Amino acid sequence: MNLKLDQLDQIFVILNNWLLGYLPPVVRPLCSSILAIALILVTFALLFAITTVLERKGLGRIQNRFGPNRVGPCGFLQPIADGIKSLTKEDIVPNPADHVVHFLAPVLLVAAAFMAYAVLPIGRNMILVDMNAGVLYFFAIGSLMELAVFMAGWSSRSKYSLLGAMRAIAQMISYEVPLVLASIVVIMQSGSLSTVSIVNMQATYTGIWPHWFVFTPWGFAGFALFMIAATAESNRSPFDLPEGESEIIAGYYTEYSGFKFALFFLGEYIGMFATSAMAITLFLGGWSAPFSFLTWIPSYFWFFAKLLTIILTFIWVRGTLPRLRMDQLMNLAWEFMLPMTLLNLLTAGVWHFMPAGALRWLICGAMVVVPCILLSRGLKQRKKFQVRKYRFSE
Amino acid sequence: MVGKGIIKGMVETARNFLGSYVSKQRLTTIQYPEERAPQIEAARNFPFLVFDGTDAEQGLRCVACQICEKECPPKCIFIEKSKDKKPDATGKMQFYPATFNIDISVCMSCQICVEVCPFDSIKMDVVYDLSNNDRFAGLLLHKQQLAKSNEYYNTIHPTEAAAVDAHFAEERAKAAARVKAAAEAKLAAEAKAATDAKAKSETTLADTQAQPVGGGTR
Amino acid sequence: MSDATNLTAQIDINTIPALGKEQLLELAMGPQHPSTHGVFRMNVVLDGERVMKLKPVFGYLHRNHEKIAESETYLGSMPYTDRLDYICSITNNWAYAIAVEKLAGIEVPERAEYLRVITGELTRLQNHACLLGFLMQDMGASGTPLMYAFREREKIMDLFEGLTGARMMCNYLRFGGCRVDTPAGWMDAARKVVAEFPRFLDEYENLLVGNEILMDRTQEVGILSKELAINAGISGPMARASGVDYDIRKVDHYSIYDRFNFRIPLGERGDVYDRYMIRFLEMRESIKILEQAMRDIPDGPIVDPKTKIRGFRPKPGEAYGRIESPKGELGFYLVSDGALNPYRYRVRPPSLINLTVLEDLCIGQNVADVVVILGSIDIVLGEVDR
Numbered sequence: 001m002n003l004k005l006d007q008l009d010q011i012f013v014i015l016n017n018w019l020l021g022y023l024p025p026v027v028r029p030l031c032s033s034i035l036a037i038a039l040i041l042v043t044f045a046l047l048f049a050i051t052t053v054l055e056r057k058g059l060g061r062i063q064n065r066f067g068p069n070r071v072g073p074c075g076f077l078q079p080i081a082d083g084i085k086s087l088t089k090e091d092i093v094p095n096p097a098d099h100v101v102h103f104l105a106p107v108l109l110v111a112a113a114f115m116a117y118a119v120l121p122i123g124r125n126m127i128l129v130d131m132n133a134g135v136l137y138f139f140a141i142g143s144l145m146e147l148a149v150f151m152a153g154w155s156s157r158s159k160y161s162l163l164g165a166m167r168a169i170a171q172m173i174s175y176e177v178p179l180v181l182a183s184i185v186v187i188m189q190s191g192s193l194s195t196v197s198i199v200n201m202q203a204t205y206t207g208i209w210p211h212w213f214v215f216t217p218w219g220f221a222g223f224a225l226f227m228i229a230a231t232a233e234s235n236r237s238p239f240d241l242p243e244g245e246s247e248i249i250a251g252y253y254t255e256y257s258g259f260k261f262a263l264f265f266l267g268e269y270i271g272m273f274a275t276s277a278m279a280i281t282l283f284l285g286g287w288s289a290p291f292s293f294l295t296w297i298p299s300y301f302w303f304f305a306k307l308l309t310i311i312l313t314f315i316w317v318r319g320t321l322p323r324l325r326m327d328q329l330m331n332l333a334w335e336f337m338l339p340m341t342l343l344n345l346l347t348a349g350v351w352h353f354m355p356a357g358a359l360r361w362l363i364c365g366a367m368v369v370v371p372c373i374l375l376s377r378g379l380k381q382r383k384k385f386q387v388r389k390y391r392f393s394e
Numbered sequence: 395m396v397g398k399g400i401i402k403g404m405v406e407t408a409r410n411f412l413g414s415y416v417s418k419q420r421l422t423t424i425q426y427p428e429e430r431a432p433q434i435e436a437a438r439n440f441p442f443l444v445f446d447g448t449d450a451e452q453g454l455r456c457v458a459c460q461i462c463e464k465e466c467p468p469k470c471i472f473i474e475k476s477k478d479k480k481p482d483a484t485g486k487m488q489f490y491p492a493t494f495n496i497d498i499s500v501c502m503s504c505q506i507c508v509e510v511c512p513f514d515s516i517k518m519d520v521v522y523d524l525s526n527n528d529r530f531a532g533l534l535l536h537k538q539q540l541a542k543s544n545e546y547y548n549t550i551h552p553t554e555a556a557a558v559d560a561h562f563a564e565e566r567a568k569a570a571a572r573v574k575a576a577a578e579a580k581l582a583a584e585a586k587a588a589t590d591a592k593a594k595s596e597t598t599l600a601d602t603q604a605q606p607v608g609g610g611t612r
Numbered sequence: 613m614s615d616a617t618n619l620t621a622q623i624d625i626n627t628i629p630a631l632g633k634e635q636l637l638e639l640a641m642g643p644q645h646p647s648t649h650g651v652f653r654m655n656v657v658l659d660g661e662r663v664m665k666l667k668p669v670f671g672y673l674h675r676n677h678e679k680i681a682e683s684e685t686y687l688g689s690m691p692y693t694d695r696l697d698y699i700c701s702i703t704n705n706w707a708y709a710i711a712v713e714k715l716a717g718i719e720v721p722e723r724a725e726y727l728r729v730i731t732g733e734l735t736r737l738q739n740h741a742c743l744l745g746f747l748m749q750d751m752g753a754s755g756t757p758l759m760y761a762f763r764e765r766e767k768i769m770d771l772f773e774g775l776t777g778a779r780m781m782c783n784y785l786r787f788g789g790c791r792v793d794t795p796a797g798w799m800d801a802a803r804k805v806v807a808e809f810p811r812f813l814d815e816y817e818n819l820l821v822g823n824e825i826l827m828d829r830t831q832e833v834g835i836l837s838k839e840l841a842i843n844a845g846i847s848g849p850m851a852r853a854s855g856v857d858y859d860i861r862k863v864d865h866y867s868i869y870d871r872f873n874f875r876i877p878l879g880e881r882g883d884v885y886d887r888y889m890i891r892f893l894e895m896r897e898s899i900k901i902l903e904q905a906m907r908d909i910p911d912g913p914i915v916d917p918k919t920k921i922r923g924f925r926p927k928p929g930e931a932y933g934r935i936e937s938p939k940g941e942l943g944f945y946l947v948s949d950g951a952l953n954p955y956r957y958r959v960r961p962p963s964l965i966n967l968t969v970l971e972d973l974c975i976g977q978n979v980a981d982v983v984v985i986l987g988s989i990d991i992v993l994g995e996v997d998r
Contacts, residue, residue: 061414062407063759065423159639163979237754238825241980320407321400321825323752325980326661328828387821388885390893392875393857399823406819407756422763434770436795438777465922467688504691504783509791510922518777553795 009298012039013125036128040117047307048269049079055315062319082262089258094156097255101155106260109148109267116141116274119195123287123300127196134195135187138278139180142233145271146172149242152264153252164252167326168242172233174333179229179275181341182222185348186213186282199286208292212285217364218348221372223283225341227310230279232329234272237318241326276310277303335379343371435551438505438518440498443540450541451490455515457482458491462507462516470500471507496540498524499533514558520550636664641982643672649746649986650993654970661978666971670964673997681957686712686787686924689957693944694781696959697995699742702728702735702772703937705785710866711933711944712787716926718919723912724789725868729905730802731775731784732935733898737809738768739938740891740898743990747888748820750987751829757819764812767805774798787924789915799906806902813895821889830885834973834985837882844969848940848962850989853890854882860936871908872901884988891990925952939963939990959998963991 007014016035020028053076057067068075093102119134121127131137146169153165190198202212213219232239242252253264280286284306287299324332347367354360380386413420424431447453458475472495479487507516519542526532548555642653651672657665677696681689693708694701706728713720720728745761769779775798776782776791784791820826836846841854851858859876861869877893879886928950934943940962947956966989973989974982 058411059754059756061421062411063756064410064414064420064763065759066421066425159637163637163639237752240752316404316407316411318754319411319756320403320819321753322748322823322829323980324825325829325978327978328825387827388880388889390877390879390886390889393859393862393878399821399827400825403819403823406815410756410760422766434773436775436777436792437773461922465685465688467684467691502691502695503778503781504694505777506687506691506783 005296005298009124009300011298012123012300033128040128041114044114044117044270044273045266047273047304048266049083050076051269051273051311052082052265053078054311055318058312058315059319062316086259086262091258091260092255094158094255096157098155098157101151102255103260105148105152105155106256106263106267108151109145110263110270112141112144112148113267113270113274115144116271117277120274120277120281121195121199121286122303123298126287126300130196131194133193135183135193135198135278135282138195138274139176139183142179142271142275143176145267148267149252152256156252156255158255161252161254164242164254168235168252170326171235171239171242171329171333174330175229175232175239175337178225178333178337178341179233181338182226182229182344183278183282185218185222185344188345188348189213189352195281195286199281199288202285203288205292210285210288210290210292212283212288214283214285216351217361217368218344218351219283221340221344221347221368223279225337225344226279226283229333229337230272230275231314231317232333233275234268236272236314238321238324239329241323241329272314273307273311276307276314279310280306331379336375339375340372343367433520433550435553437520438503439520439522440501440503440518440524440535441496441507441516441540442519442542443494443537444515444517444544444547445541446544448543450538450543452480454490454537454541455482455513456491456494457488457513457515458494459512461510461512465506465510467504467506468500468502470497471495472497491537494537494540496535497533498535499529514561517547517551517554639979649991650996652986652991652993652996654982654986656974656979656982658979661980663974663977663979663982666974666982668967668970670967670993670996673993675998677998678957678959682953682955685952686926686954687921689954690785691781691783694783695994696961696998697937697939697942697963697992698780699992700735700739700938701780701782702731702784703935703942705782706732706867707933707935707937707942708944709785709787709933710935711931711946712926714931714933715929715946715948716787716924718788718916720789720867721913721916722868722910723793724914726905726909727790727794727914728785728867729869729872730902730909731772731782733902733905734768734771734802736898736938737895737902738765740895741765743891743987744816744888747984747987748826750983751826757816760812760816760819764809767808771798771802771805774801786915786919786921788919789913791914793914799909802902803906806899806906809899810896813892817892821892827885829981829984830888830988831883832881833884833977833981834988835881835883836969836973840969840972841882845965846940846969848936848938848966848990849890849894850887850940850966852876853879853886855880860934860941864934866935869901872904874898874901884984887988887990923952925950934960937962939992939995940966959995961995961998963989963993963995967991967996 016032019035020032023031053068056078057069057075060067068078071077071081093099116138118128119131119138149168149172150165153161153168156162186198187193190201192198202210204211209215214223231237235242253261256264280303287303289295289297289299289302347364350367351360351364354363410420415421444455445453446455458473460473460475463469463471463473472493473491474493476490476492480490482488503518505518508518524533544555544559548559637658639656639658640653641656643651651670653669653672655667655669656663675695677692680692684692690705690708693704696704712718741761741764745758748757749755772782773779775794776784836850836854838855840846841851841856846854846856847858847860855878857876857878860866862876874897877890877897879890926948928948930945930947932943932945934941941960942962943960945956945958945960946954949955970986970989973985977985
């Protein structure tokens with residue numbers, strides 16, 4: 001029985017090895033990579049399609065209406081209809097636009113987004129490239145996505161696009177800092193930049209509880225900060241001012257139509273999945289099961305389950321919150337999140353050097369919670385925002 | 395606590411999300427065209443002409459008085475009066491509209507034509523899927539398209555139609571009573587004239603019969 | 613866009629801290645824009661994100677309403693008034709009816725007055741619900757509060773359909789009363805809707821009031837001072853949010869508002885948050901009025917029997933009738949020369965008058981706030997352009 005479950009867990013590795021057995025040993029590494037790349041492209045594109053339907057149906061249900069429910073059972077073939085629509089639309093490029101850069105921007109976005117998956121462990125022994133500096137590679141590729149956004153806004157030669165691109169760049173650069181700082185605590189704790197070793201460290205259990213980093217005070221704070229920064233990096237609500245529909249129409253991709261628009265959409269969502277997957281790897285234990293008695297379920301199942309949960313939370317937040325304005329966004333990044341991430345570093349250090357026990361929990365918990373409350377109170381007071389009471393005329 | 399407002403908001407949306415699977419009140423969509431919204435009785439869309447009986451030409455209540463044409467604010471009704479008269483439902487000879495066109499691309503469903511009609515002949519219909527490929531001729535409704543029966547009127551606006559029918563029945567009863575009274579009066583007058591004549595002829599007969607006593611043979 | 617290029621030239625060079633006029637960005641927001649509340653254009657000059665100058669351009673929805681009224685009969689203009697502020701048709705009808713009743717000296721029976729108050733306050737409820745939903749939509753809340761607000765508004769529209777026959781273009785009031793009486797069961801349905809409405813207001817309060825992002829975006833944004841509000845002739849919730857204690861229902865004592873017990877909320881700062889909250893509180897007061905009116909409504913005639921539907925010729929003279937519409941002071945000025953048609957027909961549109969201070973509110977604010985401020989003024993282009 002155990003052997004069979006292990007086989008189920010490693011089914012893709014086994015299939016990979018079986019297929020490669022038919023090829024001469026010279027081309028085996030190359031073909032193995034090609035197979036894995038193809039599988040990643042197909043899986044995450046499919047996940048993108050499912051996410052678009054889930055998002056529309058989820059938002060619809062939150063707003064007391066059906067989402068799409070005509071195409072296919074419960075509307076789940078809607079992405080096919082959307083894909084056909086975007087392929088058959090006329091591709092309009094404005095005359096003054098820089099045609100080469102205008103064409104390359106969505107291509108670069110999608111390429112950069114997919115390149116980030118090279119270092120994400122999707123299951124046990126299932127990673128495309130086991131780099132020693134995997135996390136560093138991931139954040140470097142993330143910066144390429146910002147370049148693509150800027151290319152799009154600049155090449156369109158339109159005021160709306162320029163405004164949108166400026167906002168997007170400012171936002172993405174500002175939120176890179178808390179993003180990276182929040183992940184440094186994990187690197188400190190695990191002592192390695194390799195994603196595989198980070199996950200392996202979290203895949204052990206004491207009793208039934210896993211050693212996920214999110215179950216520690218500094219890990220919890222780091223996870224929260226990472227997720228907020230990830231929302232901002234992916235231009236999702238409440239940080240979607242660059243594509244603020246009600247103000248500057250679509251921001252940096254106003255001048256794109258047809259399939260290029262769909263590519264932008266795709267690139268953004270793939271980037272969102274990649275950042276969520278990195279959060280899962282760093283904080284939520286990657287492909288490990290939440291309880292020790294559940295390890296018989298295959299590892300890739302847990303990975304995708306966690307990913308879907310994060311996606312559903314993104315959709316939930318999008319349906320609830322209004323948009324933050326540009327300066328409020330920036331204030332949040334530089335005045336709140338940056339100090340919090342630095343304090344988190346200190347907390348993680350204290351955690352590492354104290355002996356295990358309740359005292360460690362107490363001190364580190366206090367070090368996380370107290371500054372958060374004090375800082376937010378201080379910031380709020382400076383702005384003097386509160387719920388007001390109104391008087392009535394006599 | 396920081397973030398309390400945001401948490402409250404998210405709880406509210408979660409409640410709506412889960413509620414949409416259980417209660418109709420949190421999922422108010424009506425899936426047109428398979429489902430239709432129930433028709434509210436007083437709803438109004440575009441006008442139509444009422445006819446009594448089964449023949450649209452014969453039983454049409456409209457007498458082409460052209461009051462609705464004058465009172466219509468956007469002037470979307472076009473009537474041509476006929477040259478001859480035809481009998482209406484009560485038998486009286488009335489004019490009728492040779493053409494009665496309403497341009498529903500202009501009509502704003504204000505219902506003033508219904509209010510001013512003295513003959514209860516134009517009422518508001520409730521049909522709304524009237525889309526057409528032809529913007530001009532397709533949206534100009536003629537008399538044949540506008541004329542609908544009184545039974546149909548009763549199905550779409552029951553209370554209103556019942557009131558109108560009751561009013562007509564009253565009018566007819568009064569008219570019938572008048573005719574009956576006139577007929578009776580006529581009958582009574584004839585009977586009186588007959589008895590008068592009879593009485594007169596009897597007296598003359600009595601005179602002639604009473605006369606020869608004094609006359610003898612001449 | 614020739615007028616737009618003049619705009620940058622009009623800016624005083626001393627007010628720009630940056631390198632000069634080359635740094636300024638001139639933008640035309642609208643007329644096709646997802647959130648300018650209709651066909652409305654704003655030429656803005658931006659320095660980075662800050663607004664330096666703003667020029668509103670409207671008239672895209674001008675339909676010659678006042679000129680048409682000069683060739684229509686008095687009754688024939690009534691359906692056109694529905695379409696002025698197309699969200700609140702009954703209050704438009706009411707202002708016009710009051711103007712004509714003043715002109716011709718017509719009295720309104722009791723029951724008709726109660727029905728007018730009931731339908732008028734229902735209109736106010738659904739207008740404020742619509743506005744709150746759109747304000748949140750403009751701020752990017754992806755339509756969720758909008759859908760909740762419209763869910764409630766649908767109930768009120770169904771009530772209107774049951775009473776007047778149409779959901780939006782009601783054409784319900786006549787000179788001297790109302791057009792039809794309530795059908796059987798309508799009053800109970802209306803009571804039910806009004807009883808359920810506070811629950812929606814509480815849910816909305818949970819969702820929004822106290823939301824940090826909302827407070828961040830609306831407090832201290834678009835501040836209208838009390839002096840400017842009075843000088844510019846601002847009326848309605850916008851003026852009351854700045855602290856001006858002026859509600860025509862309490863000042864003119866028109867119709868039967870004296871009999872109802874309700875309060876007028878007033879704001880202090882005059883920013884977008886205040887305008888939003890004042891409307892919220894006004895909804896609660898409207899519910900109070902509705903409950904009292906539906907409790908006390910008497911039986912009786914619907915319309916003054918002496919008024920004529922056809923051939924209505926008021927005596928020569930002039931009259932100005934005004935009411936507290938949900939947007940502000942809506943007034944009709946009529947001049948009659950004894951004919952079937954008015955000689956002069958003028959509408960005082962609250963949305964347009966309130967819009968005149970848009971530039972003063974927006975200067976110095978971010979471009980993202982312009983849309984929010986415009987939403988808080990609560991304009992309907994049908995009224996601005998007539």
